[in-house]
């Protein structure tokens with residue numbers, strides 16, 4: 001029987017996940033399809049019941065449901081529990097189990113571009129769901145310094161309170177303070193939606209004090225090169241966009257559903273073409 005998978009979110013029309021997972025199902029000759037489900041905040045409970053009636057085999061969760069989904073799950077893996085957000089749900093014998101693959105997806109992509117990331121002095125810009133997953137994963141990897149820079153101080157404080165571990169040291173700065181001291185960081189991880197399509201001319205902070213030896217990672221993948229990354233390149237810094245993170249988080253989700261870790265080498269240029277083509 002053909003299995004059903006999908007993604008719930010609002011908005012969800014722009015999501016690359018249907019393209020990615022249907023490509024994987026076809027590549028590995030799995031009789032399954034992956035559909036987008038537009039689910040508004042106020043409709044979550046009703047839609048959850050509908051997905052259960054459809055006997056959905058698994059699904060991804062995106063904005064704004066990554067935290068709200070948790071009470072509807074039968075179990076949540078330890079890591080997702082600590083992060084406080086779920087982006088992948090697997091149905092196992094009628095029970096729904098939640099996982100978070102954003103953190104590990106980010107980590108695997110970072111290892112490719114900054115293999116010695118553990119030695120770096122890191123700042124994360126933003127303190128939303130993606131920042132939580134990234135902070136938690138880096139702290140788990142025994143990075144010694146991860147500062148947070150965010151518009152709303154309390155959101156950054158909450159990340160540190162919930163996710164700090166080991167000997168990691170963290171300070172919290174406002175966006176303007178971070179701009180002023182940016183030269184002290186080796187690795188800048190941009191996790192706000194600022195600069196994302198259609199607001200491609202926006203910058204979360206100025207890079208006037210960026211060191212040319214720094215590496216700037218912007219987890220946005222649409223556009224492929226944000227204004228933030230363009231500015232970082234002009235300063236001579238190394239850069240990476242969010243596409244590899246997107247592919248890795250999808251690959252880990254696919255592995256939860258099928259046990260196969262898919263090869264996405266040939267998929268990357270297809271997604272790039274789709275993003276450039278709008």
Ligand code: NAP
Nearest residue numbers: 126127128129130131151152155191192193219242245246
């Ligand atoms: P989120 O939970 O809504 O958090 C957004 C964060 O950005 C918050 O800390 C918010 O600050 C800050 N922010 C929003 N607008 C801002 C503005 N105008 N100026 C300054 N700060 C602002 O979102 P999320 O789930 O973390 O996702 C964030 C971005 O990451 C999105 O663009 C998403 O597409 C991308 N993402 C990419 C991947 C990938 O695989 N590449 C995975 C996940 C997410 P406050 O705390 O002050 O509200």
